[in-house]
Amino acid sequence: MVELEIAIDRSSPIPLYHQVASAFDKAIRDGVLPPETKLENEISLAKRYNLSRPTMRQAMDQLVRDGLVVRRRGVGTQVIGPPVRRNLRLSSLYNDLQDEGADPETQVLTLETITAEESISEQLGLPKGAEVYHLKRLRLVDNRPLALMENWLPLTVATLTREGLESDGLYNILRRAGVDFRMAQQKVGADIANHEQASRLKVDVGSALVVMERTGLDSSGTPVEFGHHVYRADRYSFDIMLMN
Amino acid sequence: MVELEIAIDRSSPIPLYHQVASAFDKAIRDGVLPPETKLENEISLAKRYNLSRPTMRQAMDQLVRDGLVVRRRGVGTQVIGPPVRRNLRLSSLYNDLQDEGADPETQVLTLETITAEESISEQLGLPKGAEVYHLKRLRLVDNRPLALMENWLPLTVATLTREGLESDGLYNILRRAGVDFRMAQQKVGADIANHEQASRLKVDVGSALVVMERTGLDSSGTPVEFGHHVYRADRYSFDIMLMN
DNA sequence: TTCAATCAAATGTCATGACAAACTGTCATA
DNA sequence: TATGACAGTTTGTCATGACATTTGATTGAA
Structure with a gap:
C-alpha cells in the first residue's frame, strides 16, 4: 500500500482528473510505483488530494484504459506489469x-x-x-x-x-x-x-x-x-x- | 436530428449505461442511425430515457471509444462513417x-x-x-x-x-x-x-x-x-x- | 457590406450523496 | 476439522446540481 505525493493545480486549465492520471502514469513508468503495488482505495485517495470521488474515478479509469493498473471490486487497485504498458x-x-x-x-x-x-x-x-x-x-x-x-x-x-x-x-x-x-x-x-x-x-x-x-x-x-x-x-x- | 426508441430494463443486472450504449451501437451498425446523423443532446436524451446525465454520458463515452460517434463541444454528437467502426x-x-x-x-x-x-x-x-x-x-x-x-x-x-x-x-x-x-x-x-x-x-x-x-x-x-x-x-x- | 460583440446551445468538468455487488477474511457451528 | 454465514472493504452504478468552455449563429454597429 503506497501513498503518492502529487501536486494539483486547481487554477490550471488542465482537468483535475488528467493531472492526477498523468502523475500516476509518470510514477508508474518511472518505477516509483513498481508492479504489484497496491494503491490506496479511491475514497481515501480522493480525500488525500481534496477531490471528489467521481473525479478520482475518472483518473483511475484512464489508467485502466492505458493498461497501467487493474482494479477488482472488493479487492483494490494494483499496478500492472511492464509487458502491458499501452502507449x-x-x-x-x-x-x-x-x-x-x-x-x-x-x-x-x-x-x-x-x-x-x-x-x-x-x-x-x-x-x-x-x-x-x-x-x-x-x-x-x-x-x-x-x-x-x-x-x-x-x-x-x-x-x-x-x-x-x-x-x-x-x-x-x-x-x-x-x-x-x-x-x-x-x-x-x-x-x-x-x-x-x-x-x-x-x-x-x-x-x-x-x-x-x-x-x-x-x-x-x-x-x-x-x-x-x-x-x-x-x-x-x-x-x-x-x-x- | 433523430430520436431513437429504446427499451430500458431497470431490473436487469446489466448496467443502464451499457443497455443504452448497446442499443445505440446496434442502431448505428444496423443503419437505423446512418452516418452524419445528429443525435439529440445528452440532456434531453437523459430525460427521454429517465436517466441521469452522468449515466447518459457514460453510455456516450463508450460509443466514442468504439469509434461510432464523434462529440464536439458546443456542437453536438454525430454518427461517424463506417470506415471507423472499431469492434x-x-x-x-x-x-x-x-x-x-x-x-x-x-x-x-x-x-x-x-x-x-x-x-x-x-x-x-x-x-x-x-x-x-x-x-x-x-x-x-x-x-x-x-x-x-x-x-x-x-x-x-x-x-x-x-x-x-x-x-x-x-x-x-x-x-x-x-x-x-x-x-x-x-x-x-x-x-x-x-x-x-x-x-x-x-x-x-x-x-x-x-x-x-x-x-x-x-x-x-x-x-x-x-x-x-x-x-x-x-x-x-x-x-x-x-x-x- | 463587413466585422465584432453578444447570446444560445451543447458538451466538458467537478462535487456530494447513496446504494449495490464482489471479494476476503473471520468466526461460529456442525 | 471443515464448512457456511456474516461483516468489512473496495470498486461499480446511479442520481442531482452547478459552473465552465467551446462553437455557431444572430445581432448590431461602423
Whole structure:
C-alpha cells in the first residue's frame, strides 16, 4: 500500500482528473510505483488530494484504459506489469508520420498531382477521377534504407511542396493545416521484393517485406490520407498492444 | 436530428449505461442511425430515457471509444462513417483463438511438454528451465492451409489434450480453465517460407509469409500464452483500427 | 457590406450523496 | 476439522446540481 505525493493545480486549465492520471502514469513508468503495488482505495485517495470521488474515478479509469493498473471490486487497485504498458501502440504504427524529416532521413522521390485510380479515390472517399497528391518517399535510418512509402492525399487537405516535405515531414505539414489525424485503419501483410523495391531498399529481389496499407482519418472520420508502405522485414515489425 | 426508441430494463443486472450504449451501437451498425446523423443532446436524451446525465454520458463515452460517434463541444454528437467502426479490432487479431476447432479446421501436429528455451520462458515470465506445453497446429480454411501455429503455455494454466484441442479449440479450453485472456502484446512482421513451412502451407519455398508473435495476458497482466504463427501472405493480413 | 460583440446551445468538468455487488477474511457451528 | 454465514472493504452504478468552455449563429454597429 503506497501513498503518492502529487501536486494539483486547481487554477490550471488542465482537468483535475488528467493531472492526477498523468502523475500516476509518470510514477508508474518511472518505477516509483513498481508492479504489484497496491494503491490506496479511491475514497481515501480522493480525500488525500481534496477531490471528489467521481473525479478520482475518472483518473483511475484512464489508467485502466492505458493498461497501467487493474482494479477488482472488493479487492483494490494494483499496478500492472511492464509487458502491458499501452502507449507504445502509436509509436510503432505512426512513426513514419510523427518523426520529423531530419535525423531519420526521408528522401522525397516523387511529388505530383495525378487523377486517382478508382481504388485510391474510393479509399479517400473522393468522387471517381478526382485529382490527388501522389508522393513516394524513401525512409532511411542511420543512412540505411528502411521503407519505401507511397501516399495519396486529397488536394484540399493541405499544400504540399518538396521542400516542405523534406524539412518538416508530412505529419507536421498536415498538423499545421489543421488536420487532427486521430484515427487510422491499417492492414499489415507481407510480400517479396520486386526489382524496384529491391534496388531502393538495397536488398535482394525476393527478400521478405512487411507491407502496410493505411487510411488516415481525422476526428470526424473523414479520410485525409491513404498510404502503401513496404518495410525491410529484417529491420522492421509492427508492435501492437491489444486490450479488452 | 433523430430520436431513437429504446427499451430500458431497470431490473436487469446489466448496467443502464451499457443497455443504452448497446442499443445505440446496434442502431448505428444496423443503419437505423446512418452516418452524419445528429443525435439529440445528452440532456434531453437523459430525460427521454429517465436517466441521469452522468449515466447518459457514460453510455456516450463508450460509443466514442468504439469509434461510432464523434462529440464536439458546443456542437453536438454525430454518427461517424463506417470506415471507423472499431469492434473489428479483435476479430482479425484473435480469430486463431476464438474460432472453434471445427469448420475452419485445425490439425494438431504436435503436443508435448518440454523444457522451455530461455526466450520462451522469459516471454511467459517463468523461471529458466521451466516445463511448458509446446503445440504446433495447422489451420485450414476451406480445406486449404492458411497458417502454421506454434504455441507455448505454462503447465499451470490448463490441462491440454490432443482430443480437447481438436474438438474445442485452445481458446475455449483456456476459458473453461478460468483464464480471462483480455490483453495481448503482438508483433507483426514478414519472412519467406523455409522448407517445412512451404510444404505444410503448400506454397513454394521463398514465398512471402506474415509472421505474428503474441504474448497473451490475463486481466492482471500475467502471461498465459506465447505464440509464433506464420500465415500465407496471399490469404491473410492483419486489420487494425487505431484511435487517438 | 463587413466585422465584432453578444447570446444560445451543447458538451466538458467537478462535487456530494447513496446504494449495490464482489471479494476476503473471520468466526461460529456442525 | 471443515464448512457456511456474516461483516468489512473496495470498486461499480446511479442520481442531482452547478459552473465552465467551446462553437455557431444572430445581432448590431461602423
